[in-house]
Amino acid sequence: xxxxxxxxAGLDSVSGSRTPRVSRLGIVHGALALFAAALVxxxxxxxxxxxxxxxxxxxxxxxxxxxxxxxxxxxxxxTGQTIVQSRELVQLRVAPREVKDRRALxRALxRAxxxAEWVRRAxxxxxxxxxxxxxxxxxxxxxxxxxxxxxxxxxxxxxLVASPGTRRIVGRVxxxxxxxxxxxxxxxxxxxxxxxxxxxxRDAHGRSFESPTAPGVAAxxxxxxxxxxxxxxxxxxxxxxADAVDRMAADGGDIVVMxxxxxxxxxxxxxxxxPRATAATALSEPFEPGSTLxxxxxxxxxxxxxxxxxxxxxxxxxxxxxxxxxxTDTHKAPSMTxxxxxxxxxxxxxxxxAERLSPREEFETLRDLGIGAPSGLPYPAEASGTLREPRRxxxxxxxxxxxxxxxxxxxxxxxxxxxxIANGGELLExxxxxxxxxxxxxxxxxxxxxxxxxxxxxxxxxxxxxMLLQTVSRGTAQEAFLSTFEMGGKTGTARVTDxxxxxxxxxxxxxxxxxxxxxDPQYVILVKLDNPAGGVYxxxxxxxxxxxxxxxxxxxxxxxxxxxxxxxxxxxxxxEAETASAAGKRGSLALRDAASPATVPALPADSDxxxxxxxxxxxxxxxxxxxxxxxxxxxxxxxxxxxxxxxPARAPRPAPRPPAxxxxxxxxxxxxxxxxxxxxxxAGFRVALAGASSGAAETWPAAGTMLRAGATIRLxxxx
Amino acid sequence: xxxRGRPIVALLLVGFVLVATxxxxxxxxxxxxxxxLRDLDRQRLELEARKARLQGEIRELSSRARLAPIAEQRLNxxxxxxxxxxxxxxxxxxxx
Numbered sequence: 001x002x003x004x005x006x007x008x009a010g011l012d013s014v015s016g017s018r019t020p021r022v023s024r025l026g027i028v029h030g031a032l033a034l035f036a037a038a039l040v041x042x043x044x045x046x047x048x049x050x051x052x053x054x055x056x057x058x059x060x061x062x063x064x065x066x067x068x069x070x071x072x073x074x075x076x077x078x079t080g081q082t083i084v085q086s087r088e089l090v091q092l093r094v095a096p097r098e099v100k101d102r103r104a105l106x107r108a109l110x111r112a113x114x115x116a117e118w119v120r121r122a123x124x125x126x127x128x129x130x131x132x133x134x135x136x137x138x139x140x141x142x143x144x145x146x147x148x149x150x151x152x153x154x155x156x157x158x159x160l161v162a163s164p165g166t167r168r169i170v171g172r173v174x175x176x177x178x179x180x181x182x183x184x185x186x187x188x189x190x191x192x193x194x195x196x197x198x199x200x201x202r203d204a205h206g207r208s209f210e211s212p213t214a215p216g217v218a219a220x221x222x223x224x225x226x227x228x229x230x231x232x233x234x235x236x237x238x239x240x241x242a243d244a245v246d247r248m249a250a251d252g253g254d255i256v257v258m259x260x261x262x263x264x265x266x267x268x269x270x271x272x273x274x275p276r277a278t279a280a281t282a283l284s285e286p287f288e289p290g291s292t293l294x295x296x297x298x299x300x301x302x303x304x305x306x307x308x309x310x311x312x313x314x315x316x317x318x319x320x321x322x323x324x325x326x327x328t329d330t331h332k333a334p335s336m337t338x339x340x341x342x343x344x345x346x347x348x349x350x351x352x353x354a355e356r357l358s359p360r361e362e363f364e365t366l367r368d369l370g371i372g373a374p375s376g377l378p379y380p381a382e383a384s385g386t387l388r389e390p391r392r393x394x395x396x397x398x399x400x401x402x403x404x405x406x407x408x409x410x411x412x413x414x415x416x417x418x419x420x421i422a423n424g425g426e427l428l429e430x431x432x433x434x435x436x437x438x439x440x441x442x443x444x445x446x447x448x449x450x451x452x453x454x455x456x457x458x459x460x461x462x463x464x465x466x467m468l469l470q471t472v473s474r475g476t477a478q479e480a481f482l483s484t485f486e487m488g489g490k491t492g493t494a495r496v497t498d499x500x501x502x503x504x505x506x507x508x509x510x511x512x513x514x515x516x517x518x519x520d521p522q523y524v525i526l527v528k529l530d531n532p533a534g535g536v537y538x539x540x541x542x543x544x545x546x547x548x549x550x551x552x553x554x555x556x557x558x559x560x561x562x563x564x565x566x567x568x569x570x571x572x573x574x575x576e577a578e579t580a581s582a583a584g585k586r587g588s589l590a591l592r593d594a595a596s597p598a599t600v601p602a603l604p605a606d607s608d609x610x611x612x613x614x615x616x617x618x619x620x621x622x623x624x625x626x627x628x629x630x631x632x633x634x635x636x637x638x639x640x641x642x643x644x645x646x647x648p649a650r651a652p653r654p655a656p657r658p659p660a661x662x663x664x665x666x667x668x669x670x671x672x673x674x675x676x677x678x679x680x681x682x683a684g685f686r687v688a689l690a691g692a693s694s695g696a697a698e699t700w701p702a703a704g705t706m707l708r709a710g711a712t713i714r715l716x717x718x719x
Numbered sequence: 720x721x722x723r724g725r726p727i728v729a730l731l732l733v734g735f736v737l738v739a740t741x742x743x744x745x746x747x748x749x750x751x752x753x754x755x756l757r758d759l760d761r762q763r764l765e766l767e768a769r770k771a772r773l774q775g776e777i778r779e780l781s782s783r784a785r786l787a788p789i790a791e792q793r794l795n796x797x798x799x800x801x802x803x804x805x806x807x808x809x810x811x812x813x814x815x
Contacts, residue, residue, distance in 0.1 A: 087768035138765050159771040239783045484801040553798045568806035
């Protein structure tokens, strides 16, 4: 307080004593000191006593917690090619009344290819809010999104990079990011990842950005799912199916290809006229398989030793009456062996053979093959098919089941059942997912071959494979014959039922299931065509050629899940060419010796038709000869004969035959390996690769040497 | 004592100003970096979206459905049948 008093200024004149007098400066100083004290006090109150409350309020005003969307995992094919991936696009919302320059907005939207109608709406001030449909790349709408009144929100989009038909397998994700169907739905928890959180700051303009200091939790990307589908084979199947459906004016169809040793589904194509049918119909739509079930009845009979492949049965010239029902064959023969019953698809024969099984045995045979139960594939809409228990059968059910009626299977179930014949008798769990990998690349799941049960002994499976081989070479499936490889298969032609109306007239399901190559199968292929029009509705005429188209394209493709080393060892060296019409002329097809692989020369295109009842020798094994009566060699299927054939014959370019006269070895130095081989082949020589050379490709004998056509040139190439 | 106090106060004030400036600069720099990160992230997302679109276009343009008719009609090519495919056994690598 001394500072408030002026020394010596306040003396009392009467008493002479000093009284303190407050100066104006002192008052100012005092006021300032009080103010400062008040500030310090308030600061102490705000910082010390109320600090937590104010801090929380500040955080609420400046910071905002935001969820970080997790990138959805990719879906790849078996070779690692992307099938589906995610990308971020933007959606535009416009408040027309907030827009200052509507003409500029209209121009910007038009440049972003927004439809004119929506441009008009977005600039119509009578509207308060317009949501423009569609999703855009941010750069495409950058000009528009910078304008006042235009609101941009990011949306995740799933892009299909593979063939369109793959969509049926992988399914879809809705605009809200939720999986709708397919693999996307079945493996949603694996694919969707985990959302993260971020603290977002707002600047003076209200723009948000992630705080550089506040902690957040990063989003975890979804796992990558690798399917067993091979994109090249899938592409081949889709095209072959589209061509076949178009050519035969069918209502639709399915093709399924499976690796019989692992159960992996390699391709699954489906086509339906209704564009709303987006599911994988090979899994979701069961059908009556018809004659394609007959080999399983035969297998059970062989296993129980109630029939032999060469056992003859009276087929009554193709007409049999059982319980008031007349069963007929298209191919009418007085008698047939069990092999011929399968080969010619005789209804009369298989019904009589099946009578040696009890209803329970027949039911269990089909049940053990997985018919009537879901296959276990991760697909939400998978159908289980229909297989009724014997207590619900009618008097004619046993016969119907033997012919493939009164039972419904999905194409995948049927392929899996045939895979058991192909792999030696084991029913495998089909697989659609090969691997699941984390975003870091760690393998979290890997498909391993899983045997559900053994459905037939290996020797029975081999015997049934021989029957299938005969069916292709001499029976109802000759249209599937390949000149270079053994092919086994079975045709099916089933009438189509329409619920309560019963079986429809002139409506059929034509199917074919092939095992390729028959002696060491790599593919089991099913081709099914729904109601092919134009008079061709036999499985052997409509579906079998499609399987041949698929296999030939797969052989020629770069990577269609075929083991070429094994395949090359199975190829025939030089089959004698015969035409399809020469069914009576039996040639001899010498199978290639697997132990001595050599260059297989190019064959004339017409050699493809070399088939029809050749005497076959299985590679490395003993002779497997089936002597069928001449009458049994005609194509037969248990439906009326087609009126006309609309299948256009493919007219391949004839390959040049090598000249017989001596000629000079061409100079292939400097050429790539493939081109060098081509040049040598065109000159009429065989080629044997002789390993790496130090420089460019070299031949031995050297270029210019005169050699007879057909001589083998050793080709050393640069590695 | 009076003469020495003012420079100290001045120094303290200068120090305070410098520290405060540093804190504000650091914060502004962090915010600028954060904005740049955000912009780069957007660019990345957009480039990925473009990449996906281009991959889809490449896939469509190189698909069998598109190429096969062109190869068959314009170039008179065809898918070889099984007998026209040549298998070349690859010799094993010579031992060192």
